[in-house]
Amino acid sequence: MTAEPLPHPVPAASMLAVWLDRLRDLRNRKVADPGFRRFAARFFLTRPFARRQAAALFDLAAGFVYAQILRACVRAELFDLLAPGPLAPAAIAGRTGLPLDGALRLVRAAASLDLLEERRDGRFALGPLGAAMVGNPGVTAMIAHHDMLYRDLEDPIALLSGRRRAELNRFWSYADRGAPENDGPGGHDDPPSVAGYTALMGASQAMVAAEILDAYPLDRHRRLLDVGGGDASFLVAAGARAPHLALSLFELPAVARIAQGRLAAAGLAARATVTAGSFLADPLPTGADLVTLNRILHDHDDAEVLRLLRAVRRAIAPDGVLLVAEPMAGTPGARASGDAYFGFYLLAMGQGRPRTLPEIVALLTQAGFDGATVHPTHTPMIARLVSARPTTAR
Ligand SMILES: C[S@@+](CC[C@H](N)C(=O)[O-])C[C@H]1O[C@@H](n2cnc3c(N)ncnc32)[C@H](O)[C@@H]1O
Structure with a gap:
């Protein structure tokens, strides 16, 4: 995959876009009419x-409901159970501890969602x-930690109105603005409070x-600094x-200690x-x-992002490259994961937002970077990647 320099500025809306909007308005008027829907x-x-x-x-x-069926499969460890081969519903009930009726309902539901498949002999x-x-x-x-998000989303209007303190806000202790500068128990230097999110991030970092x-x-690089590098x-x-x-690696103190242990276990203590x-x-x-700033910027509001990017700008070598990697809003083919999920x-976490590529590039420019270049990734839903250089480098 080849890197693409970003077009700048973004082109203004064309006449074609105006006409497409008119067509969409016409479609919406039709679809909103119950009589037309019956006809269609x-x-x-x-x-x-x-x-x-x-x-x-x-x-x-x-x-x-689909999300809870997936959650039930994960909790019952159904995917690991069936990895060696198909099983009959009675065997699945026996191995998961579910009553036969419950097991059958779960495997049929999971099969309807392509999570499982029913074989001709009745096994799954x-x-x-x-x-x-x-x-x-x-x-x-x-999926396992979505229990919290599920509860937080119970009243989405309260969440959107800022009337609700969400569980995820406490889980991500650095986002918990209720704690004075996040110090002390439950704050960002409290080992139990960082362990949960660091393990979650570590599980997907590979x-x-x-x-x-x-x-x-x-x-072509000599020294890599991973800022907010989690468990390394x-x-x-x-x-x-x-x-x-x-x-x-640069991290909050309690996470830095976890990273140190991970690097030592990987035999990299002397190199890192x-x-x-x-x-x-x-x-x-x-x-x-x-x-590298991997899955960092989206966790913070614009003022904090600018503060961080300016700190990177002061620290980076004059010939250096900054890489920003994260899921982004408005990603073609992954808009729902960026704009809806993240x-x-x-919102439940209490700070930050998914940003579009042009929004990230604008923040990079304000912080003293230019030459923004997109490096296409295999799965943009997981992360898109943009590089930039300190402005005075050329
Ligand atoms: C969403 S996690 C991403 C971790 C890792 N880069 C990854 O992709 O798995 C954000 C990380 O930023 C760290 N972090 C948050 N605020 C920080 C701060 N003010 N200073 C240093 N690190 C911070 C957190 O401890 C956490 O490990």
């Missing part, structure tokens, strides 16, 4: 569209989506690291790809430096010619 459901030319639309609307209305096997869950600790951990490292080769899984993956690279502090208050270590997830 019966007429053979419009029937396939009408059915597709009814099914899409039903899926939106029922999505929370993994379906294409269930098979993708096997050996996928990042997605499994994400997947994110593969996306970034496949899209951006490290060969990304540094471990980067160190394995580029054995010549010096490694450093870990610095503890807050990137919103403390200077970052200088001298890295590659700085939009509401970060």
Whole structure:
């Protein structure tokens, strides 16, 4: 995949866009008319569209049930159970501890969602989506922690109105603005309060690291600084790809201690430096010619993002490159995950927002970076990647 420089500025709306909007308005007037909907459901030319639309609307209305079926499969460890091969419902009931009736209802529901498949002999096997869950600790951990998000979204209007203190806000202790500067128990230097989110991030970091490292080769860099690097899984993956690279990580103190342990366990203690502090208050270590911000910016509001990017700008080597990797709003083919999922997830978390690529580039420019270049990743839903250089570098 080749890197693409970003067009700047973004082109203004064309006449074609204006006409497309008029057509959409006409469509909406038609679809909003119950009489037209009845006609469209019966007429053979419009029937396939009408059915597709009814099914899409039903899926939106029922999505929370589907999510709980997936959650039940994860809790019952059904995907691992069926990984070696199909089982009869009675065997599934015996192995999961569910009554036969409950097991049968769950496997049939899961089969309707392509998580499982029913075989001709009545046994149940993994379906294409269930098979993708096997050996996928990042997605499994994400689904397991959705218990909190599910409760937080019980009253979405209260959440949108800022009237509700969400559970996820406490889970991500650095986002818990209720705590005075996040110190003390439950704050960002409290080991139990960082352990949950650090393990969750660690479970998916290998997947994110593969996306970034496949899209951006490290060969020409000397020292990598991963800011907000969590448990150091990304540094471990980067160190394995580029054995010549010096490694450093900057994290909140309690997470920095976890990262140190992980680097030592990977045999990288001598090659890596870990610095503890807050990137919103403390200077970052200088001298890295590659700085990474993986899944960091979307966690923070614009003022904090600018403060962080300016700190990176002061610390990065003059010939350095900054890489920003995260899921973004408005991503073609992944708009729902960026705008809907992360939009509401970060709302419950209490700070930050998913940003579009042009919004991120605008913040980079304000902080003193230019030459923004997109490096296409295999799975933009997991992370998109944009690089930039300090403005005075050229
Ligand atoms: C969403 S996690 C991403 C972790 C890792 N980069 C990854 O992709 O798995 C955000 C990380 O930023 C760290 N962080 C948040 N606020 C910070 C601050 N003010 N200073 C340093 N690190 C911070 C958190 O401890 C957490 O590990």
